[in-house]
Amino acid sequence: MFRRKLTALDYHNPDGFDCKDETQFRNCIVWLEDQKIRHYKIEDRGNLRNIPSSDWPKAYQKYLQDVNCPFGVQERQEAVDWLLGLAVRYEYGDNVEKYKNCQPLAASGNSDKTADPLVNLDSNSPDFKAGVMALANILKIQRHDDYLVMLKVRLHCIHVYFSFQGVPVALDKHILGFDTGDATLNEAAQILRLLHIEELRELQTKINEAIVAVQAIIADPKTDHRLGKVGR
Secondary structure (H helix, E strand, O other), rough: HHHHHHHHOOOOOOOOOOOHHHHHHHHHHHHHHHHHHHHOOOOOOOOHOOOOOOOHHHHHHHHHHOOOOOOOOOOHHHHHHHHHHHHHHHHHOOOHHHHHHOOOOOOOHHHOOOOHHHHOOOOOOOOOOOHHHHHHHHHHOOOOOOHHHHHHHHHHHHHHHHHEEEOOHHHOOOOOOOOOOOOOHHHHHHHHHHHHHHHHHHHHHHHHHHHHHHHHHHHOOEEEEEEEEEEE
């Protein structure tokens, strides 16, 4: 789930990074702070760099607080993803001249790439029908006479349940705040609320990126070594 951001940051092993591996996880955090985020002064990074220390979790918790991360140490995947997003924004801010000249990818003339990939499936194939029925049984969703419609419904359900970049969402851990009187409606309302929160997060990320881009354009400090300060 982190491969694209790690690749954008030139991390040495974006495909093999395992957030659940404690050593890889700690090394990645230290690398992000040393190379990309640089929130601490070099002399203040000692506790975070002391990866084998039993006190490292405390240093990491303090680091999350210092960078104003909305996630805690128990939300490892969410915190790592947030830090990666922060690093990407800083990376752009540091190299605005490099990235502002990048040309957008040319639109492909092949209409097949923009077409619905499901239209190329043989919905009458026995294997297709068997696969859709097996998926319906796993998700415990009502069957439909049109197997292609069934597949679209299942894909939508999978998108909802795995909307947070591949992280399964435990609905019972999220308080709805009201009761519709129907358990199914309550669950649907929880899903809609979580999707709305995810959309707000994406909007906030785009706003932050816009702010960084504007700051990079308007900020052009001139250094006068004779005065010993930075200014115009």
